[in-house]
Amino acid sequence: MSVPKNTGGKGLDLLRNLPRISLANLRPNPGAKKAEKRRGRGAHGGSRSGRGHKGQRQRGNRPRLGFEGGQTPFYLVIPKYGYNEGHSRKPQYQPLSLNRLQYLIDLGRIDPTQPIDLTQLVNGRGVTVQPLKRDYGVQLVEEGADTFCAKVNIEVQMASECAIAAIEKNGGIITTGFYDPRSLSLLCKPVPFFMRGQPIPKRMLPGEDLVPYYTDSKNRGYLSDPAKIQQARLELARKYGYVLPDVTKDELFHMLTTRKDPRQIFFGLAPGWVVNMAEKKILKPTDEKLLSYYSS
Amino acid sequence: MAASMLRRVSVCASRFSLGTLRIQAGFLHGNTGNEFRSAYSLEKIYPNSSFNYGSRAVGGGQQTDSDIPVDRLTITYCRSSGPGGQNVNKVNTKAEVRFHIQTADWIPEDVRQKIISQHTNRINRSGELIVTSEVSRYQMRNLSDCLQKIRDMIAAASVKHKQPSQEDVALRRYR
Numbered sequence: 001m002s003v004p005k006n007t008g009g010k011g012l013d014l015l016r017n018l019p020r021i022s023l024a025n026l027r028p029n030p031g032a033k034k035a036e037k038r039r040g041r042g043a044h045g046g047s048r049s050g051r052g053h054k055g056q057r058q059r060g061n062r063p064r065l066g067f068e069g070g071q072t073p074f075y076l077v078i079p080k081y082g083y084n085e086g087h088s089r090k091p092q093y094q095p096l097s098l099n100r101l102q103y104l105i106d107l108g109r110i111d112p113t114q115p116i117d118l119t120q121l122v123n124g125r126g127v128t129v130q131p132l133k134r135d136y137g138v139q140l141v142e143e144g145a146d147t148f149c150a151k152v153n154i155e156v157q158m159a160s161e162c163a164i165a166a167i168e169k170n171g172g173i174i175t176t177g178f179y180d181p182r183s184l185s186l187l188c189k190p191v192p193f194f195m196r197g198q199p200i201p202k203r204m205l206p207g208e209d210l211v212p213y214y215t216d217s218k219n220r221g222y223l224s225d226p227a228k229i230q231q232a233r234l235e236l237a238r239k240y241g242y243v244l245p246d247v248t249k250d251e252l253f254h255m256l257t258t259r260k261d262p263r264q265i266f267f268g269l270a271p272g273w274v275v276n277m278a279e280k281k282i283l284k285p286t287d288e289k290l291l292s293y294y295s296s
Numbered sequence: 297m298a299a300s301m302l303r304r305v306s307v308c309a310s311r312f313s314l315g316t317l318r319i320q321a322g323f324l325h326g327n328t329g330n331e332f333r334s335a336y337s338l339e340k341i342y343p344n345s346s347f348n349y350g351s352r353a354v355g356g357g358q359q360t361d362s363d364i365p366v367d368r369l370t371i372t373y374c375r376s377s378g379p380g381g382q383n384v385n386k387v388n389t390k391a392e393v394r395f396h397i398q399t400a401d402w403i404p405e406d407v408r409q410k411i412i413s414q415h416t417n418r419i420n421r422s423g424e425l426i427v428t429s430e431v432s433r434y435q436m437r438n439l440s441d442c443l444q445k446i447r448d449m450i451a452a453a454s455v456k457h458k459q460p461s462q463e464d465v466a467l468r469r470y471r
Contacts (some may be wrong), residue, residue, distance in 0.1 A: 101324075146389075146435040162436055173349070207338065226338055227345040234353055240440045241366045247349035257349065263334035270332035296335045 048104045091136040093158050094127050098166055099144025101126070105152070115267060116154040118179070122188050131185040140174070142166060153256045155222075160215075164220060165236050171245040173256045177222040178214055180204035183265050190266065194275040199285070202263040202271035202294060222262060263295075270294070364443055365402055368462040370438065378432040390430035391438035393446065397425045403450060410453035 018027065039049040052060045066073045103195050104110040109124035118138055129135045137157025145166035152172045159176055167174040179187055183203045187191045193200075206214050206223075214221035217228035237244040247256055263271055272294030274283040287289060318447075324408065326368040333339065373388040397412060397419060419425050427449075460468070 042351040142434060142436075157417070162434060165436060202334065217393050223336075223338075224342065225345050226347045227342070231353065232349040238363055239443070240436050241369075241371070241443045243366065244351045246351040253349075257347065261332050261334050263339075264332055271334075291345070295333070 003179040028039075050110045089134065092134050093137055093139035094129050094135055095141045095157065096121070096127050096138045097141045097143035099161060101140075101152075102144060102148050102150060103156075105150045112150050112152045113252065113255065115255060116152050117267065118155070118157075118184075118187050119190060119266070129184070129188050131181050131188060135184070136181070137179055137184060140164075140167075151250075151252070151256075153258060155260070159219065161236070162219070162240075165242075168233055168236065168244065169240070169242045171247060171250060172221050173247065175222050175259060176214065176219050177260065177262075178206040178210060179265070186265055191277065194277045197274060197276070199274050199294075200265060200269055200271050202264050202296075205262065222259070318405050354446075364446060366443075368400070368402065369397060370424075373435050378430075389433055389435055389438060390428060391435055392426065392428045393439070393442040394424045394426050396423055398423055404454075407450060407453045411449055414453060415449060 037045055039045050042123050045122060048058065051060075054060045064150055066075055068074070094150060101110070104113050104121075104124055104126045110116060110120055110126060114120070116129075118129065122129065124287060127138050128136060138161065139158035140154070140156045140163040142162035147165045149170055150172070151170050151176050152167065154167065154172065155175045155177050157176060157178065159174055164174050180203065182201065186201070205211075211223075213219055214223045215225075217224040217232040220229060220232070246247065247253060258267070265271070267273070269282070270284075272285045275281075276283065285294065300334050336343070370393070372392045372394075374390050374392065375386075375388055376384055376390040378384060397408060400408060403411070411425070415425065418427065425446075427442045427445050429438040429445065431437055
């Protein structure tokens with residue numbers, strides 16, 4: 001793998017050898033500019049101009065959105081109620097069943113020999129997460145707990161107790177971690193972010209409501225006390241009646257115990273780094289203020 | 297603005313893939329793959345704590361008394377009853393736990409006798425105590441329910457009524 005001798009590469013060479021750029025030698029790529037359909041001109045845009053035949057439609061007098069001709073519209077028929085208050089702002093977690101996880105691993109869409117992250121799940125098209133629609137991540141659901149038999153190191157945003165038990169029973173490790181909406185969209189679509197050339201931001205800490213969840217070892221929270229996690233694992237093994245496997249004796253021990261720092265979004269990349277996809281390089285800050293900011 | 301901030305930048309060619317995880321000596325709080333530690337890393341929030349992924353607790357097995365030795369039990373799964381169509385017909389979700397009560401030395405002798413007397417209906421001819429559960433749709437949940445029932449039985453049988461002391465008896469007689 002040879003490193004290019006001059007930064008800028010082929011582009012700079014071209015600039016040196018070609019004639020001066022002017023309006024006379026510039027042209028858009030074929031197919032880039034599609035001519036717009038101008039209404040009210042010619043055979044195809046003229047005549048009725050795409051408005052239909054007579055009536056409110058053609059005359060531009062249609063009633064407002066949601067109007068049902070006088071019948072009480074749907075959005076007014078349904079009564080308001082307290083439990084629906086703020087429904088569009090409540091955080092949502094896309095469910096991921098153990099059935100589905102096993103299916104993905106069996107088909108080879110998810111690699112169990114590497115830590116499983118939301119990025120891996122999205123790359124394997126296992127889940128679809130929409131950060132812009134108040135999705136805050138993925139929750140692990142126990143459907144398929146009885147037939148789950150994969151040893152994985154998985155990081156989700158929420159997990160039910162039975163799902164945690166099923167993962168640990170097979171010798172895996174499960175962690176629940178919080179991603180704020182910006183970090184979540186980065187996690188789901190890392191490559192478009194790297195193309196932007198912005199430094200990787202640091203992951204924000206959970207809000208007041210979620211701090212108790214993520215500091216509890218029963219939920220295997222990423223901010224919980226490491227010593228209490230083993231206690232929680234043993235209690236769960238006692239409750240569900242299985243022998244807790246010894247992860248330290250595993251050959252994949254190093255992979256299974258890989259965990260992200262609470263401020264880290266991507267494995268292997270720290271906040272503050274800029275990833276240059278075109279030249280396959282990583283730029284790291286050296287200024288003290290930047291370093292102290294990104295490690296705070 | 298970002299460009300001016302990164303004026304004194306160090307350009308380093310590095311590989312993207314996770315394939316090269318360096319072996320960390322002195323693993324304490326988990327590895328992040330690149331030794332990045334923020335102010336909120338677990339080492340800083342819990343300085344004296346460390347991960348322990350063995351199969352035993354740190355201070356040895358303290359909970360052997362209240363623990364049920366699962367390898368001494370016979371666990372079988374069969375199909376549950378009730379409605380549910382094809383799913384209930386095919387999926388084995390009912391959990392049944394059996395163990396020979398007389399030879400169960402993990403239960404104290406007097407508690408054992410109490411259990412035998414209280415739950416004679418659950419003990420079959422060969423002397424095995426049978427506990428079943430089909431409360432949920434998952435084998436794991438049903439098994440945990442069976443174990444909880446066994447624990448409840450042991451707890452109920454271990455209850456010792458306080459014997460009134462001599463003073464209390466005398467007071468009662470006086471009154």
